[in-house]
Amino acid sequence: MTTASPLILDRLTITLGARRLVDLTLTIPGGEVATIMGASGSGKSTALAAITGTLPPEFKRTGRILLNDNDITDIPTRLRGVGLMFQDPVLFPHLSVAGNLAFALPAHVTGRAARRARIEQALASAGLEGLAERDPATLSGGQKARVALLRTLLAEPKALLLDEPFSRLDADLRSQIRAFTFQRARAAGIPTLLVTHDAEDARAAGGPVLSPLGDSLPL
Numbered sequence: 001m002t003t004a005s006p007l008i009l010d011r012l013t014i015t016l017g018a019r020r021l022v023d024l025t026l027t028i029p030g031g032e033v034a035t036i037m038g039a040s041g042s043g044k045s046t047a048l049a050a051i052t053g054t055l056p057p058e059f060k061r062t063g064r065i066l067l068n069d070n071d072i073t074d075i076p077t078r079l080r081g082v083g084l085m086f087q088d089p090v091l092f093p094h095l096s097v098a099g100n101l102a103f104a105l106p107a108h109v110t111g112r113a114a115r116r117a118r119i120e121q122a123l124a125s126a127g128l129e130g131l132a133e134r135d136p137a138t139l140s141g142g143q144k145a146r147v148a149l150l151r152t153l154l155a156e157p158k159a160l161l162l163d164e165p166f167s168r169l170d171a172d173l174r175s176q177i178r179a180f181t182f183q184r185a186r187a188a189g190i191p192t193l194l195v196t197h198d199a200e201d202a203r204a205a206g207g208p209v210l211s212p213l214g215d216s217l218p219l
Contacts, residue, residue, distance in 0.1 A: 001107075002219040007051075007159040007191035012063035015093070015121035015147035016045055021059075022047045023213045028146045028159075033182055033205040035194045036212055043212030048161050052084060056100070075109040083157030085165040090150035091136040097123070097147055097206035098132035104155040112117040122150045126180070141169060145177045153188055155180075160185050166201060178204050 004175065007028045014022035021043030036044050049055040049092045051065055052078060065073045072080045091100050100120045107172055109115050126146045137146060143166070165181065166174045182205060185192040194205050199219050200207045211216045 002040070002110045004158050004188075004190045006030060006066075007065040007193065008064075009047075009051075010064040010066060010169040012047070012050060012065060013061070014043065014050055015060045016058065021212060022050070024210065025214065026208070026210065028193060028207070030191050031186050031189045032207050033185060033194060034207040035105055035196060035205045037196055037199070037202050037209055037210045037217055038211050039197055042196075045163060047212055048084070048163055048193070048195060051080075051159075052082055053080055065216075075134075081158035082161060083155060083159070084150040084161045084163065085152055086146060087149060087167050088162050089136075089144040091144060091148060091151075092156055093136060093137075095131065097128075097136060097139070099154060100136060100147060101151050101154055104151045106154075106156050112204040115146060118154065122154060140171050145169065149181055149184060153184060160188075160190050160192040162196075163190065164196055167196070175204075180207070 009024045011025045012022060013020065020196045024047060033200060036047055038044050046059065050061055055061060064071055065219065068081060081101060092103065095103065098119050101114060101122060105115055105118060107117055117142055119132060128143060128146060131143065138146065139147065166178050178201060194201060196202060203219050209219060211217055
């Protein structure tokens, strides 16, 4: 495993009008998972939007975001090297499982055989052998979640952001997919930031737990 450089939020503040939503100074080393926890509307997803470069213009941001030893605060989203998982798997319905994964493969993986091998290897590593040609609509919730994570990681992001990706899973599946996700993020050696309202998610992540305003939260 090659450990990536840390994701650093350097005095990142975000305000909306007179309201301060985010005030974070945080370093997440490669292979570790940090959590921002709070209620709906508290600023969790706003912090992620700043990191991905999708913060709406009505929000005001100060501070810096550093990743892979680069200041990414103001560069275009597509150049940031950040992977993002949402509440829903968001698989492309017009593509097969293999097509969804192929979409994420970086340009340096060339040749049809090499790209297919990378896809098959990823599916096998997640216990999804034989599903390459399946329509995503025919997959179970757990299978969809694993395919979505594989697609994100196949793109070789320098950091992984998790936007409440377990919230719509039932309790047993939630525990399973949560463990799978954190194991894969650590194995990839990339810094990972989870936002959640659920203390069990935060405990499972195993790293520091902060409010969007930077307060350390007990669990």
